[in-house]
Amino acid sequence: MATRIFTHGDGDGLCAGALALAANPGAEVFFTHPFGLLGDLGNAEEGDFVVICDISLPEHELSAVLDRFSELAEGGRLVYIDHHPLPEGLSIGDIPGEAIHDTRSSASELAYGLFREGLGGPLGRVAIYGAIADYLDGTPMMAKLLCDWDKRAIYFETGVLVQGIEGRKRDYDFKRSVVRHLAANDPPSAHPELLRSALENAAREEGAIRSIGKRVRVEGEVAYVIDFPFSLGKAAIYARASAGAAVGIAGERRKGSIDMSLRTCRGDIDLNRILRRIAPGLGGSGGGHPSAAGARIPEGRFREFIEGLNAALAGPP
Ligand SMILES: [Mn+2]
Known part of the structure; x- marks a missing residue:
């Protein structure tokens, strides 16, 4: 039974995917988004353990996506972890497989909650990076996890992660390398390409701030x-x-x-x-x-x- 992780390419998605990978070493990681989810799930096979993180359910092909979930859940195991508001009229019980959903928490926090037993190391900070990346670090669980770390160092590392992936939207090999790096609990600043990219983007951002008013x-x-x-x-x-x-x-x-x-x-x-x-x-x-x-x-x-x-x-x- 192969494990396949489908996650979002933003900071929260990378961290949620890294936590899923840390708990399931050897899993394959794919990047997807609501419009591409159905097609990308073609990479999953019956019998797989499928983990989907931080992808809101697409309203326009909802029933087809839910049918695919149900196929994958029946033949193997499917976990859907998300925090975007559900499509109107859909409740969590309508989602086939295991659904973990809470709009108040980041996908990283939800993934951490599910996988924490199998992590084999202090990966709480990876959940915190993801939560900060989605502005959702004010939850009780994040406050508790933060006690084990220095907030200022965590914010620095999150800044490197968030700034480093900016503008690298479809650079999936780069993002996979970041997910593997995070799953190993290595800090973002220790990933040379991520750090270089973060510094370049910080300079671009400063230029944007100065010119956007016009x-x-x-x-x-x-x-x-x-x-x-x-x-x-x-x-x-x-x-x-x-x-x-x-x-x-x-x-x-x-x-x-x-x-x-x-x-x-x-x-x-x-x-x-x-x-x-x-x-x-x-x-x-x-x-x-x-x-x-x-x-x-x-x-x-x-x-x-x-x-x-x-x-x-x-x-x-
Ligand atoms: Mn998110």
């Missing part, structure tokens, strides 16, 4: 940049901050659509709910977390999207 457009409560050559998530933060707006958006044109990240600091705004409500009506899709989300909207309807977003922000919560 590119930001503001409509109502929303500040946005399109095709600003930098990480969408970070550009959304800096676009919002530079304009003092409620919501920041950074988008890029891609195949007739605008793919975007959205960020807010306002606790009364739920971007996930707003996007799930307005994006489908514009021929797009969107969702994520309340304060950090993503969407894909047809380019010709972007203006309407901004109007709809402003209307949702102004309307009843």
Whole structure:
């Protein structure tokens, strides 16, 4: 029975995947995302132990994905570990196999909770890196794990990890090497290529911070940049901050659509709910977390999207 791990390529996904790998040495690691999950699960075979981490369930092919889960769970073992809001109408009991789901914790924390007995070493810090990477280190379990480490050193290491993988989206061999490194409980700063990449990205980020103000457009409560050559998530933060707006958006044109990240600091705004409500009506899709989300909207309807977003922000919560 082979173990195959399917995880997200961001900081939380890498750490969750590393914890799964540490508990299952020799497992194969694949990187995937909601739109690619169904196709990527073609790499799993009946009888496998399949671990899926940090991949939100895709609404558009949900039943096909759940059917595939059920095939894999019946023939072998399937564990689905995630913290993104479930598609509307789906509850955790509807997911075939073992589902570990909590929107309040990072996927890394959930993976740590599942695999901790089999880790054979103090890998708690790997869970903490992943939690910080997803801004979810304020949970009771993270507070408890942090007691065993120096917070400042952990933040440094997480910074190296997060900055180091920036812009390396589809560089899967590099990311696999990082997952193996983390699974061995080696700190991110001891991975030479990761550290070099982190330093390069830190310099690029400084340039972006200094120049983004000139590119930001503001409509109502929303500040946005399109095709600003930098990480969408970070550009959304800096676009919002530079304009003092409620919501920041950074988008890029891609195949007739605008793919975007959205960020807010306002606790009364739920971007996930707003996007799930307005994006489908514009021929797009969107969702994520309340304060950090993503969407894909047809380019010709972007203006309407901004109007709809402003209307949702102004309307009843
Ligand atoms: Mn995550």
